[in-house]
Amino acid sequence: MLKRIFIASFCVLTFGTFTYELKAQDTFEITDPTQNTPQEYTIKSVTVQGNESTREQFIINASSLTVGRQITYPGEDIADAIKRLFRSGLFADVEILIEEISLSDISLIIKVTEKPRLIEYKIEGVKRSQRKDIEALLTITPGVAITEAVIAKAKNTIHRFYKEKGYWHTKVEASIEDAPDLNNRARLIFDVDAGVRLEIKDIKFEGNEAYSDRKLTKKMKPLKEDKWWKILSKKVYKQSDYDEGIANVLAYYRKNGYTDVRVISDSVFIYNYVKDLDGVGVTITLEEGPQYKVRNITFDGNTVYTDEQLTAALEFEEGDVFNQEKFELNLTFNKNSTDVTSLYQNIGYLFFNATPTIEKVAEDSLDIYIDIYEDEIATVKEVGFTGNTKTHDDVVRRTLRTVPGNKYSRDAIVRSIRELGTLGYFDAQNLQPDIIPDPNNKSVDIIYRLDESVSTDNFEFSGGYGGQSIGAIISARVNFNNFSIKRAFEKGGWTPIPSGDGQKVSLGVQVTGQGYQSYSVSFVEPWLNGKPTSLGVNFAYNLINNTRFGVGKSELFSGSVSIGKRLKWPDDYFSTRTTLGYQLYDVDQTTSFQRAGITNSITLEQRLERNSVDNPISPTVGSKISLSGELALPVKGFSEYYKIKSSYQSHFPIVDKLVLTSTADFGYIGYLTKDRRSDFQRFLVGGTQLQQRQSFLYDNIDMRGYPGGIGQSIAPFENGVQTGGRIYNKFSLEMRYPAVQNEQIQLIPYTFIDAGNSYLNFSQYDPFELKRSAGFGVRLFLPILGLVDLSYGYRFDGIEGATPQVLAGEWEFLFNIGAPF
Structure with a gap:
């Protein structure tokens, strides 16, 4: 006779009562298994029933009732197996039946009812944008069993999302909606009430004596207290901002000698700050401790450097307030590589190690012991x-x-x-x-x-406006920044562009609706014959046709060859470049001071430059200084001049990725003779390259906030005619923050203050008489297009005599292409 023993489901087990059911083909009786004598049996077979999605072997393994195992019946083994299967979260009901039992063997049937599998989930009660953000965070996939753990994890994720957004009293209800047309399949519905987004109305500190609440509240950034004038954004509570703010406050204390500072307690609460309006309050209780000062610094184990040299690298003296951040940077690594570790590692001691021990002595003093392990040179x-x-x-x-x-x-x-x-x-x-x-x-x-995912080649296409006399400007340029002439002549080298040797080829064209044309081609070999010597060749043709205005046309053909070399002295950031150039000017007739006819010049330029800038698009550190002298040779039949120019730029990180850049530029053009002086290449200040190219008879200096170009540049006038200056200087301050930096795009917003002027001669030169502008802009770098610079500047000063008028108190939008640094 086949006997089956039914063991009640887990919900009955929780009440501590087990019910066993004995079935026979012709009889039915209930027995109390506790009256049976426990006996050990060997599991002969295990059969699984009711599983649709879950593998049979997984269920057997999860229950631990595997073939060959010995179990005690009656006993806890079968009850424990039921508990384990319920804990997996995959089953709504579990039964274990005894199919056959003998004196030594037992055969079991595990009968399960699976929880429904997910077809899809929905989030209701929220905005579309929030729903998409939440969906990006949830890890629920179709086909997964809808378990309590899955639901709880999803609800916690939604709660965390709104908490990070500053919401309070968020509620999430989950419901399961069966799919009648699909067996054991269901939809999971999350009904979300986001709650209310409360602002921080009060931040208080207790126990602080060294610094005021106001000072410490400023250090709590990015957590900020709402004030009536802060209308641009909500100052909501976010746990991540709070944690960072606390860390900033403690770091500020420790930078000023309070190494024992700690937070004793803190609380974040909601309170009624005005009638019927709730806000968030934050109270932080501190224990400051004493302000410690350095008493002694002792080194042990150093043979390469003296104690005095290592102490100088730490930049601490006896009696100095102990700055923990400064100490750690100057011991391990600072941006100037003047720290103790860099001193050793820069001369080969890779395996160097410094272990500091800081002892507190007296009430407010520190003795610092640093054990040096130099090892050998690597x-x-x-x-x-x-x-x-x-x-x-x-x-x-x-x-x-x-x-x-x-x-x-x-x-x-x-x-x-x-x-x-x-x-x-x-x-x-x-x-x-x-x-x-x-x-x-x-x-x-x-x-x-290395990561070559960013394209080095780009196509620049831009448009602009050059004033009433020029009209719309269309410019296009193709730059191949990693070209290979060698591969260009090899079979299969054009795939699609021969590249890989680091050579640069640039082809450019610019035209306007008012008769201006410009064509240029250039080539640079950065390593000539395998040495750090560069060779550059450049040709350009410019034409502006003003016959419709009764002025005539002007042409310029120019070409140059340059040799550059990297120097090792004073340091290897220095380089020099020598350029031999030729210019042919052909001016039909003009209303300017420049005489009509053909003018030739042969120029020789020498440039010395030191460049430690880390990034030409958006530098974060470093500087660049250059000094150049150019001489148009006083050869018979050629016009002459000499020109001296200098420029300086420095980039200084303020906090995080925020960078301050300062620049200063100066130029002077003079002459060696009286009868062969060149009328060309004087200085015009204002605008960008797009506006300036039509004034190719001059040396154009960029400046935001002013239109630039012929008639609208900052330049002196003689007899009502803009002549161009023989002296110029320009100063600039720029603060920028790279908001987006990835492989596809770089977005760099900035603000600026520019000031500059050009002067006829030294008798009129006044370095404090400057045209000023201020504004904001953004640089956009796309690998396929290159760098695009958009600026919107407000000018504080006008240009007298400019045609059309350039008045003070107006805004000027400028568009440019190319790296400014």
């Missing part, structure tokens, strides 16, 4: 790189400052990354070195991971 064994699928290996290798066989140098690695980034072939944000030390052999391997 040698660079191998230098490799990966990811350069297009750029040739020798182009990368010649850029690196880390060379096999040399001593290890941290500065050499940092410099290599900078140089690779400024090439423009690789994504500067993703340049990463893998440093693989070998302590046993005192050597190190360095592997640079």
Whole structure:
């Protein structure tokens, strides 16, 4: 006779009562299994019933009732198996039946009722934008079992989303909607009440004596207190902002010697700040502790540097207030590489280690002990790189400052990354070195991971307006920044553009509706004959036809050849360039001071430059200074002049990615003779390259807020005619923040203040008599288009005599293409 014993479902087990059901083909009786004598049985077989989506073997394994296992019956083994299956969360009901039992063996049937599987989920009661954001955070996929754990995890995610947005009293209800046309399938519905978005109305500190509440509240950024004048954004409570704000407050204390500062307690609460209006209040209780000062600094184990040299690197003296952040930076790594670790690692001591011990003495003093482990000098064994699928290996290798066989140098690695980034072939944000030390052999391997996903070539297309006399301007330029002439003559080299040797080819054209045309072609070989010597060749033709205005046309043909070289002294940031140029001017007739006819000049220019800027598009650190002298040779039949120009720019990080840039430019043009003086290449200030190109007879200086071009530039007038200045200077301050930086786009908003002027001669020169402007703008870099610069500037001063008028108190929109740095 086949006997089956039915064990009640888990919901009955929770009441501590087990009911067993005995069935026979012809009889039915209920027995109390507790009256049976427990006996050990070997599981002979296990059969699973009722499973549709869950694998049979998974259910057997989850229950632990595997074939061959010994169990005690009656006992806890079968009850424990039911509990384990319920804990998996996959089943709405579980039964375990005894199919057959003998003196030593037992056969079982596991009968399950699965929870429904998900068809889809819906989020109701929220805005569409919020729903999309929540969906991006949820990890629920169709086909998953709808378990309590799945629902709880989703609800917690929704709650966290709204909490980070500053919402309070968020409610999330979940319901399951069966799909009648599909077996064991259901929809999961989340009904969301976002709650209310409350602003922070009060931030209070308790226990603070060294600094006021107002001071500490400012340090709580990004958490901010709402004030009536702060109308541009809501000052809501976010846990991440609060955590960061607390960390900033504690860091501020520790920078000022309060190393024992701690938060004793804090509370975040909702209160009625005015009638019927709720706000968020924050109270933070601090224990400041004493302000510590440095008493003694002691080094042990140092042989390469003296105690005095290492103390100077730490930048602490006896009696100084202890700044924990400064101490850590100057011991491990600061941006100037003047820290203790850099001192050692830049001369090869890769395995150097410094272990500080800070002891508190008296009530407010610190003794600092630093144990130095110098070890031996490490040698660079191998230098490799990966990811350069297009750029040739020798182009990368010649850029690196880390060379096999040399001593290890941290500065050499940092410099290599900078140089690779400024090439423009690789994504500067993703340049990463893998440093693989070998302590046993005192050597190190360095592997640079390169990312060529950003295109180095670009097509620039732009439009602008050059004033009433010029009209609309259309400009196009194709730049191949990693060209290869060698591959251009090889079979299969055009795929689609021969590239990889780091050469630069540029083709440009610009036309206007009022008769202006410009064509240019240039080529640069940055490494001539495998040496850090560059060769550049440039040709350009410019034409402006003003016959409709009764003035005639002007043409300029120019060409140049240049040789540049990287220098090692005073340091290897210096470079020099020598340029030999030829210009032919053909002016039919003019209303300006420039005489009509053909004028030739042969120029020789020498430029000295030091450039430590880390990024030509949006520098964060470094500076660039240049000094150039240009001479139009006083050869018979050629016009002459000499020109001196200097420029300086410095980039300083303020906080996070916010950068302040200051620039200063100066120029002077003079003459060696009286009868062969050139009328060309005087200075016009204002506008950008798009507006200035039609005034190619001058040397145009960019300045935002002013239109530029012929008749509307900042330049002196003689007898009612704008002549161009022989002297100019320009100053600028710019603050920018790269809001978006990824492989597809870089978006860099900025604000600026510009001031500049040009003067007829030194007798009229006044460096404080400047035309001023201020405004804002944005730079947009797209790999296919290059860098686009849009600025909107307000000018504080007008230009007397300008035609059309350039008045003070007006805004000027300017459009430009190309890197400003």
